[in-house]
Amino acid sequence: MKAPRTTVRVAGALCFLLAATACTSGSGDAPTAPRAPKLTTTTPKAGGSVDQVDWNLPMGEPTTLDPAKVGDYSPSTVEANLCDPLLRLNADYSVAPGLATSWKQKDPTTLVLGLRHGVHFWNGHTMTAKDVVASLKRQGERATQSVNASLLANVKSIEATGGHQVTVTFKAPDELFLKALVNGFGAVSEAAYLDKAKASYGTAKGGLMCTGPFKLTRWKPGDSITAERNPDYWDTALKPKVKSLTFRFITDPSTLTSALLSGQIDGSYEISTSTAKAVATSDTGTVYYGPSAQTNFLTATSPTSPLADARIVKALSLVLDRDALIKNVYNGAAQKLKTFIPPLVWQNSPASAAYDKAYDALPAVPAPDVDRAKKLVTQADTARRTITVAVAAGDQQSLQTLTFLQAGAKKIGLKITIRQLQPTQMSGLFYDPSLRKGLDATMVLGYVEIPDPLSYAVQMMTPGSLFNWAEYDNKQVTALMRKAQGTLDPAETASLFTRAQARYVKDYPVLPIASPYERLFVNKRLSGLPASFAYLHMPWAAHLGGTGKGSS
Known part of the structure; x- marks a missing residue:
């Protein structure tokens, strides 16, 4: 998720969005649509120091x-x-060895990691299996308050089975655990330093000890x-x-x-x-x-939000002109999304063709339809017609997107109130429920860290998960995603996940907007x-x- 920037004026944002109409004084000719930029994975190779x-x-x-x-x-x-992780993410979202040079699934519930020899922490101490075990285990301890704690839900034990070997035993197979080792979850810190620093680890006072x-x-x-x-x-x-x-x-x-x-x-x-x-x-x-794994979407922050009613979400989707949005807000540097997970996430999967096919089969991004949107609002169960939405102060694109949506919502009898939050508030609301009080929704500039679409979907779409604030609960979706996580066959995982995706997309638990x-x-x-x-x-x-x- 994201941390916000400093405040910009809503009036200026609205003028920007209406640049082709009331806020201009030119000849009235329609502006030329910006060209989609050429995408590159890396910049030219560097030379000297x-x-x-x-x-x-x-x-x-x-x-x-x-x-x-x-x-x-x-x-x-x-x-x-x-801090190096056990596996390394490449610029094309593929995975390569990091501090682990090998990984072997001995059986469905036993994963063996072979660690790299000759690695030293900054203080010169040699990295061993003990450090890896300590780094992984602490993420499940309540005192750590790790954002990755849920990734240990299926883990039975993590043990050093050699000086440079770690064995992870699972209560049930988990296809996400290994892939999650590419980010902070898989980063290795020195065990002795962790023990000494305790709660101050990673702060300006406590520092770090990595490789x-x-x-x-x-x-x-x-x-x-x-x-x-x-x-x-x-x-x-x-x-x-x-x-x-x-x-x-x-x-x-x-x-x-x-x-x-x-x-x-x-x-x-x-x-x-x-x-x-x-x-x-x-x-x-x-x-x-x-290429990006970022995803801009609007999501409810509580089960009492008007956006907990799928008809309200769908109505807002029908007043959002995404082509105009991408042109005016992103200057053409974004793509429309049928769901909240961008295609880059699965492009290097062995089952990428299956994910592509399933994505293509999802309903097309709707064109604006105000009359249909009005009917959905009339049919909605909620009597509330005002929606208070949080946005990062200074995040121009999200603010401009909300202003765009605000104008469309007014046409169908909905009022969007924009509340700009400062950096610590906006970043904190994703993990602290108390910071979501008084809000109905938030504009999210999220991202998928793990090269597997299931990794993000389970956080959004399953009961009790980290970002399922509206308490969306579709038993078919939950069963399919749990089964997908429990299989180690990429083709079977893709089949199960895409069936779940097809279902939750119809339920409109979130409003996907674009992938910048x-x-x-x-x-x-x-x-x-x-x-x-x-x-x-x-x-x-x-x-x-x-x-x-x-x-x-």
Whole structure:
């Protein structure tokens, strides 16, 4: 999920959306539709070393860098370069060996991980199976408050069965566990350091002890986070070319635009559409668009929300002109979605053809139909016609999307009230129910971390799951997804999941809107880093280096 940015004015957003009509004073000619950008997975290969890079986190300062707790853009962007996971996500969303060089499913309930030899933590201590066991087990402990705790639900035991071997025994087969090792869930920290730091682990005070290409050297709250390259990094192919990497927290899009144009900031993922347009024609650097696993959708925050009634969700879908939205809000840099899971997630699955076929068979994204939407609102059980929606303050695209939706809702007798939340509130509401009080819905810029669509769907569509705030409960969907998670055959998993997907899509538990492409800006003196959304769980800065054009 995402952390928000600083406030922008709703009036300005509305003017932007109505640029072709009332807010313009030109000849009245319809504006030319923006072209869909060319997508690239990586930027050109880097050359020489660079002394210093200043990188921005447009979603704000992380609240933690503890791998067990990173579940948002800013912390993951930093942590991915500090703490190596057992498996590594590639830029194309495929999976490769990380700290684990082998994995063998001895039987349906026994997984054996072979660990890499010769890996050292930043303090020089050798990584062993003991560290892996401690890192995984603590995610199931209540005191850790891990965002990944549910991934241990089917685990019976995690044991070191050799100096560099870990055996995981399951109560029931679980096809998601292994794939989840690509993110913070699979990141390895030193056991002794964890024991000493306890609750302060991952904070500015407690620090980290990992094996990644960069090591945390300074965290100055409210100002910056600094990481220095690890000269003893185990992956010789990814020896960092950048000596020092400083993360800044510029959340205002205009300020960030100026900093990128002046060279004060060398680059940023997740730049806004307005920033991308402003810097696209400069000679300071390059804007890259990449494949994305991001998903923009509207979801109810409680079972009493008007959006808990599928007819209200469907009615809102019918007043949302997605073509106009993608053109005006995303400047063409997004794709419509039939559901809330983007196709990139399954593209490297052995069963990708089955997922593609099932997605193609889903109902088409509806064209606007106000009359039909009005009838659905009339038929709805809820008497409430006002919907209070949370959005990240400063998230221009989500705010503009809500403004777009707000205008359509008014035509069918619904009132959308927009409540902008500041960074800690917006990020926290995904995990703290108390922060959802007084809200009916939230505009989500979520993302699928694991290269398996089931991983996100179970969090949204099963009773008691992390993000099923409306308490959606379709027993057929639940049974199919549980069975899908319990089979280790990719074809069977795909068959079961897509049957569940076909069912919950009809139920309209959430309103899918679009999947924005990844937007990256990098200074002309730098190159080499991934341009796809996979950066969030890759050691992306280890790919970064100079181009020879002003690099140091």
